[in-house]
Amino acid sequence: MTQGYRNRSMTPGTNTQSARPGRTLAARDNLLGLAFIAPTILVFCAVIVYPLVSAIYLSLFSIYTPTMEGEWVGLANFQELLAKGEFWRSLANTLLWTVGTLTLQLLFGMLVALMLHQNMLFRSLARSLVLFPYFLSTVVAVLVWRWLFNDLYGIVNHMLMWSGFIDMPVDWLGRMPNAMLSLIFVGAWKYFPFVVIAVLARLQTIPDELYEAATIDGAGSIARFFDVTLPQLKSVLVVIVLLRAIWDFKEFDLIYLMTGGGPVIATQTLPLMVYKEAFALNRMGVASATAVLMMLITLTFMIIYLRKARD
Amino acid sequence: MHYIPRWLRRGLFNLFAWTVILLIVLPLVWMITTSIKPQSELFLIPPAFFPEEVTFEHYRRLLTETPFLTYLRNSVILAGGTTVLVIVVATLGAHSLVRFSYPGRETIAGAVLFTYLLPSVVLVIPLYFLMAALGLVNSLFSLVIAYTSFALPFALWLLRSFMSAIPPDLEAAAMVDGASRFRAFIDVILPQAAPGIISTALFTAILAWNEYLFALVLINSDASRPLTTGVMNMLVTSFNIEWSLLMAASVMMSVPLLVVFVFLQKYLTRGFGAGAVKG
Numbered sequence: 001m002t003q004g005y006r007n008r009s010m011t012p013g014t015n016t017q018s019a020r021p022g023r024t025l026a027a028r029d030n031l032l033g034l035a036f037i038a039p040t041i042l043v044f045c046a047v048i049v050y051p052l053v054s055a056i057y058l059s060l061f062s063i064y065t066p067t068m069e070g071e072w073v074g075l076a077n078f079q080e081l082l083a084k085g086e087f088w089r090s091l092a093n094t095l096l097w098t099v100g101t102l103t104l105q106l107l108f109g110m111l112v113a114l115m116l117h118q119n120m121l122f123r124s125l126a127r128s129l130v131l132f133p134y135f136l137s138t139v140v141a142v143l144v145w146r147w148l149f150n151d152l153y154g155i156v157n158h159m160l161m162w163s164g165f166i167d168m169p170v171d172w173l174g175r176m177p178n179a180m181l182s183l184i185f186v187g188a189w190k191y192f193p194f195v196v197i198a199v200l201a202r203l204q205t206i207p208d209e210l211y212e213a214a215t216i217d218g219a220g221s222i223a224r225f226f227d228v229t230l231p232q233l234k235s236v237l238v239v240i241v242l243l244r245a246i247w248d249f250k251e252f253d254l255i256y257l258m259t260g261g262g263p264v265i266a267t268q269t270l271p272l273m274v275y276k277e278a279f280a281l282n283r284m285g286v287a288s289a290t291a292v293l294m295m296l297i298t299l300t301f302m303i304i305y306l307r308k309a310r311d
Numbered sequence: 312m313h314y315i316p317r318w319l320r321r322g323l324f325n326l327f328a329w330t331v332i333l334l335i336v337l338p339l340v341w342m343i344t345t346s347i348k349p350q351s352e353l354f355l356i357p358p359a360f361f362p363e364e365v366t367f368e369h370y371r372r373l374l375t376e377t378p379f380l381t382y383l384r385n386s387v388i389l390a391g392g393t394t395v396l397v398i399v400v401a402t403l404g405a406h407s408l409v410r411f412s413y414p415g416r417e418t419i420a421g422a423v424l425f426t427y428l429l430p431s432v433v434l435v436i437p438l439y440f441l442m443a444a445l446g447l448v449n450s451l452f453s454l455v456i457a458y459t460s461f462a463l464p465f466a467l468w469l470l471r472s473f474m475s476a477i478p479p480d481l482e483a484a485a486m487v488d489g490a491s492r493f494r495a496f497i498d499v500i501l502p503q504a505a506p507g508i509i510s511t512a513l514f515t516a517i518l519a520w521n522e523y524l525f526a527l528v529l530i531n532s533d534a535s536r537p538l539t540t541g542v543m544n545m546l547v548t549s550f551n552i553e554w555s556l557l558m559a560a561s562v563m564m565s566v567p568l569l570v571v572f573v574f575l576q577k578y579l580t581r582g583f584g585a586g587a588v589k590g
Contacts, residue, residue: 029492033411037419040404040467047460048426051437058437068440112331119321120328128572129336131579135568136339137521139539140561143546144342147554153354155341189335197580243428250430253523257543271432278436279528291433302428306421 059292063284070285077289086265086273087290091297094269097183097255098248104188105244106237109195114229116196117203127200134193138253145186146258149173176266179259183267187254191247195240202236203229242305249298270294339565346370346558353555369559378533379560382541386520388451389537393458393519397466398512400459405470406500410482420471427464434460435528442529449532457525462515469514469582473507474500510582513571520567538564 059077063070081087116127133141148156149172157169172182210228219227252271255261261268261276268276270290278287345353346369348362373379408420438457439448447453477500485495501508526540536544542560546552571579 030411030413032492033407033413036403036407036411037416039400040407040463041419043400043459043463044422044426047438047456048429048434048464051434051441051460052429054437054440055433058440068443112335115328115331118324118328121325126328126332128576129332132336132339132568132572135517135572135579137523137539137564137568139521139523139543140342140564143542143557143561144338147345147558148338148341150554153358153554155358158358189338246428250432252432257523271430274432274436275524275528278439284436284440288436291430291436294430295433298428298430302425305428306424 055288055295056292058285059288061285061288065278065282065284068284073285077286078293081286081289081293086268087293089265090268090270090273093180093265093267094249094271096180097187097251097267097269098245100180100184101187101191102241102244102248104184105192105195106241108188109192110199112192113196113199113203114225116200130196131193133190136190138190139257141186141190142254142257145182145189146173149182173259174263176263179263179267183255183258186258187248187251190254191244194244198236198240199233202233206232238308239305242301242308246298246301246305249301250294270297342558342561345555346562348555350553350555369553369555370563373556373559373563377545377556377560378536378541379538379563381534382536382538383563385451385535385541386537386539389454389458390516390519392451392455393462394512394516396455397459397462397515398508401463401466401470401511402501402504402508404467405474406496406504408467408471409474410479410500423464423467423471426460427468429461429464431461431524435524438525439528449530449535451535453529454525454535454537457529458519458522461522462518465518466511466515469511470504470507473511474504477503506578506581509575510578513575513578514582517568517571 060072060074061070062073062077112130116123116130120126148154151157151169151171151174154169154172156172157166160166161169170178172178206229210232211224214224214228250271251269252275255267255269256272256275259267261272271294274287274291274294276287277283277290344360344362347365347367349364349366349368352359352362352364408416408423435457438460442448442453442457445453447456481499481503482492482495485499486492490498521539522537523539523543526537530536530540533541533544538560542557542564545560546557
């Protein structure tokens with residue numbers, strides 16, 4: 001993932017020259033350009049713009065899901081949410097999950113990327129194997145981990161008991177803080193390959209001369225990491241953190257399927273709360289309001305990302 | 312560390328590295344071994360890592376006694392339908408964004424990036440309303456439409472960076488030779504963009520294959536459930552959970568992915584090179 005390179009090509013101006021080879025192709029060709037973009041705009045309006053506007057509109061109503069009938073309540077849904085502990089608890093859970101799993105992803109992803117950058121036996125096979133969890137369906141990942149975490153016959157409990165870390169089988173998903181820790185861990189396992197790929201691609205572009213110069217200056221391998229590798233990785237790490245933060249923040253599948261937000265609401269994040277309000281409690285309006293608030297929070301991350309991407 | 316001979320250091324590093332790799336894939340190995348163990352071996356204490364007896368009984372039962380094949384068919388239709396629709400729309404759109412100039416182009420490009428990062432859970436409620444109003448709930452068609460909401464911005468973003476790497480001179484040269492702009496797109500741009508299109512198609516298909524939330528909300532009947540919600544439903548509704556059956560289902564769900572990995576991995580890596588990938 002050559003971020004810097006890609007981002008430069010996304011800035012305005014790079015394409016303006018190429019868009020008019022020789023200036024001879026006039027309005028006729030631009031009509032063709034509009035015809036090409038028309039299907040995209042059509043689909044965007046139908047599945048993104050309309051639902052987005054509609055979500056904001058619905059958040060001002062009190063709606064009973066099965067009948068889909070409702071009445072105007074203005075900002076009452078938002079008032080209720082902000083006054084209610086559950087919203088704040090879910091927000092805190094979302095932040096805890098995001099920060100926790102993202103930190104693990106980064107640490108583990110960096111370690112594995114540095115490892116795979118070295119000369120090792122069957123390196124390309126190792127790289128493929130590491131990628132696999134990322135592309136796996138979340139459903140499969142969850143099924144496998146729920147089986148591994150099974151309190152009676154799960155291999156995790158067996159291994160830990162066999163090695164003497166624990167005396168009794170541990171309930172990994174039904175109690176706190178185990179449930180949140182398990183989620184953070186499984187999230188890290190599933191998504192760290194993204195960090196690996198991105199970091200690995202950047203590592204390959206660091207010129208060898210930088211390392212040679214550092215070695216001549218007497219830097220050991222640890223000093224070389226902090227003085228050469230880390231500064232070179234900084235820009236790609238910023239992008240990784242922002243992207244993964246946005247994606248982890250909105251994660252639904254993994255948490256919903258692992259714990260369902262439980263025990264009670266101890267691992268309930270904002271996306272789970274939206275789903276619960278809409279389809280379990282049948283309060284479509286409150287659900288929409290939650291979604292709108294969640295979107296506003298994501299928006300701040302996004303604006304930072306877009307700023308960075310333009311640099 | 313200088314007194315440790317080089318070969319020993321290499322050996323220790325390889326040992327460490329491969330231990331880490333094996334720990335990462337251990338859950339998947341366990342998934343496979345569980346799926347081929349007879350039921351009686353499943354509950355051994357302590358568990359045996361390698362099955363003493365290999366059986367494909369669970370796979371047979373999965374295919375004959377559960378609606379797995381229906382789910383599989385639905386997933387194939389969904390992934391295929393979404394990919395075809397999204398690739399056609401996104402290839403045209405990306406070409407337009409890269410090679411033409413008209414007012415609003417930059418706004419559209421910005422909107423693509425914005426929607427690419429938008430949480431699906433915000434869109435799912437209004438889309439549910441929309442599909443219910445149109446009477447499309449429980450149809451695979453409604454899911455294909457819903458999937459474009461995340462697959463199209465993603466594909467556009469990826470294709471845009473692939474297509475902006477094609478030199479504009481090629482297109483200009485074709486037009487000097489008398490081809491129209493449209494012919495130049497068909498004869499010059501499309502073949503040049505083919506590897507990028509294949510990468511994008513693979514990623515889109517994987518995204519659609521793995522999607523869960525929209526399928527959970529929009530599909531309520533076994534006849535049109537895809538694999539993700541279908542297999543999960545087998546877990547939720549079963550009276551006592553049959554892990555070997557579920558692991559067999561998990562293996563089957565991952566087979567297409569394995570095929571992609573073995574035969575088409577260069578396209579996956581190339582997609583990563585062109586831009587970050589949705590997680």
